[in-house]
Amino acid sequence: MLVKKDKAIKIQNSKDCTVWEYRVPSENLSFATTLINGRYPDKKRVTNLECEEIYYVISGSGIIHSDKGDFNIEEGDFYFFEKGEKYWVEGKKLFLALVNVPRWSLEQHKIID
Helix, strand or coil, rough: CCCCEEEEHEEEEEEEEEEECCCCCCCCCCEEEEEECCCCCCCCEEECCCEEEEEEEEEEEEEEEEEEEEEEEEECEECCCCCCCCCCEEEEEEEEEEEECCCCHHHHHEEEC
């Protein structure tokens, strides 16, 4: 199945975070790209209650501030988030590919603290 870039759904998560969601007919996974240029979320931290997630850095750089530590990321790196891991991200034109298992949903993605 091919999903063309022009079919991706653009979502403005915050003033510093834009997501392009590529819809696939699967409950087992989801895929998106995102650009973070600043802090996400704007305040506090986030967690996925049901999903594991991979951030793969296409370009730019950033820092993941997780309850597991602070991690510098740059082009070619990926970070694996465990289900329930609490984090926030600082990005400098950080362009990411995101893979979630199972499919990501807004209901299970929570801002905490």
